[in-house]
Amino acid sequence: MARYGFFDRWPRPALAALLWLALATPAAQAQAQPQALLEALAADDTGQGHFPVESTPRAVSLPDDWARSRPFVNTPLWYRLHFDAADQAGLIGLYLEHACANVEVQLNGQRLHAAGRTIDPISLDCQRPLLLPLPAALLQAGNNTLDLRLSGYALRQVASHQRAGALAAPLIGDYAALAARDDRDRLLAVTLPTVASALLLLTALLVLVVARSSRRDSHLLYFAGLATGWALVTARLWWHELPLSNFDSELLLACLPPLVALAAVQFLIHYAGWRSRPIEVALYAQCVAVPGSLLLAGPLRVHMTASSWYVLLVLQVLTAMVFYLWTTWRTRRRDFWVMAVLLGVCAVMVALELATQQIGLPSPWQHLPQLLMPLAFVAMGLHLVQQQVNEPLSGEADRLALGDRAREAGVAMEKSYAEMVELRVEQVTRQERKRIAGDLHDDLGAKLLTIVHTSDSERISTLAREALEEMRLSVRGLTGKSVKLIDALGDWRAEVVGRLSQTGVESEWSAPTDELTQSLSARAYVQTTRILREAVSNIIKHSGASRCSIRCLVSNGDFQLAIQDNGRGIPLELDGRLDRGHGMASMKHRAKQLQGQCLVESGPGYGTVIRLTLPLEQQANPA
């Protein structure tokens, strides 16, 4: 059953649009005039609410990644930065691209920004950039002090690097310019993923609606699940207030990937037209095993456990992709290339996503999966929907073909039945005729014979004999099979030449010598025999001829026979036409019955010519 998807009609333009969209989105960085503060002094928080001046700070460079600088500590960290505001005119802003998880900002000792929880569970603001206007009132000419208190988790406590404690280099500069940059980053980091999630959910809904309840559409259900799962995974970007502890929320989050992997693998397997119960069971077991193993590992080994699981899941999905592509390549499906490109894009995105989760990738690479995957999903969803819509059509074609074949079979059956009936009728008719012939021979023939041999009158004997001959011919006409023309010619020659030579008439017989394939029906054979006999009898009895020539030939599908003698000719009647006696009428009548014609030319001193023409095609049927 052929499946025609969305991209089969215009694969290239659509994919080009996709790629352009993908590549255009991580737009060129807006040129930041603002200064980036790259150095800070860091000190652990002592709970005083401000930078602990008594402890010895250490120098760190920004952006700072806790996974690298302090992997096993998760107490909040103070950063002290200095900047010079003198050369900035207008409203100045502070821009923090990335501060994970929660940051408090103090400018020159005054608290500028503090929001959310700073202890477990810390409000996760990891994805949102922070833009703060720096009020002129707080600014000092010359040196300013910026204190940032970052509360976050150690890498080992979270499943994804994106949620591990990290601080990007703050930017100080013109507020308007920073606002523009903030908008752009917010778009990339928050808005687009939200839109993408919504799109994914819509796609899932669409595919779900189109799926029927048959087994064949199970791949659609799994795809809907996959899209929904991925939407939820993307949604984690904008959920930041979960009333659960970090460990619990990580656990909850960890339930999603195995489900997504299950949906992906099952979708690919079913779409390839295969099914495997053991794999299904293993996938379901995995959904329980992943959170279970996390639970067992404890809060401090979250990252390690989750990472290993994620790698495994990604490998599973990639294997399923390869399997799918291999199957469709073998079966030469039409949508192979479309699906190959889409799956390729997804594979790369999944790899990028995994890298982001494990080691962290710089923007815009970390945003790419969030944007391209939904698009790829939407494209695949449309493709599937199109296939579903087109399927009834191909099913329709199959049904029509089946109907045609059934009809053909019906016609053939009728024909063979009709033939059978015809044969049977023929058989019965033949038997009937044989019976009549037998009866005629036994009864009528015997009586006529008796007359022939017991009559004193020569004339009566002759008449009876002729009657018997006629009877024999009639029986032959009734029951006989068709006769080959060559055989008929042989019979006629023997009879005609024999009779003529017996009565002393010189005879000349010419007939075609090449192989003749035509046949005469029994009736045509008999009637022609009668005509010949009549003609020869006339020659013998009435014409007084000394020579006779008989010519037979086949031309234009007709059999032509010409009997010519050098006798005295047939006498004319009073009206100038030939004497209707001598069996002329019967000869003409017989010829006409065979769809032929019999012409007679005669005259004193000219002799007589009898021309018989019979069409051969019609005679070929057994009468």
Added chain:
Amino acid sequence: MKTILLLEDLPEIRAWLKTLVMQVFPDGQISEAARVHDAIELASAIKFDLALVDLGLPDGSGVRVVEKLRDTQSDCQSVVVTIHDDDEHLFPALQAGAFGYILKEQARELIIEQLQRMAQGEPPLSPSIARRVIAYFAAQTKPKQPDLLPHVSLTERESEVLLRVAKGYTLPEIGVQLGLSRHTIADYVKQIYRKLNVSSRAEAALEAQRLGLFRR
């Protein structure tokens, strides 16, 4: 002196045949029978030189008498006298060993001439009979059991004669065409009929054997 068997059920015809026969063979001794059963009994008792056998008899076909005579008295010439002129009736009689055939309704002169010819050893052969014989021997050239069946085939001369008869040439014409005397051609025809009989009998024997084997 010829012993002659006359098998015919219609009394008038039988009487008429008798007069004919007596005209041809004045010193012939004629035995008459009206049924196959009687004819066979006579054939067991008397040695005949000539048998005129009708085909359509109330208690069977005269072909059985022809067979019987061929089996027990191979010198006897059986001539089938019949109303049927078609090869379907005549061919089996020839296969059974008949020497020739006469059509009953012909004028007595013609019948007499034919009888005389047969007495001289010239059996009749019509084109349709010739065609049947050709077809028969053509089928024989593909023997089903080559080892068991005595392979009877026609010589080239015999085949030529048959072909010409089938085409409708009269015997004198054939003689002219092949450069043979009428007598030689007549011999060929006799040979052909004999071979036909031998082959047919062998076939029949084989068939009987096969059936016997099956029965066993």
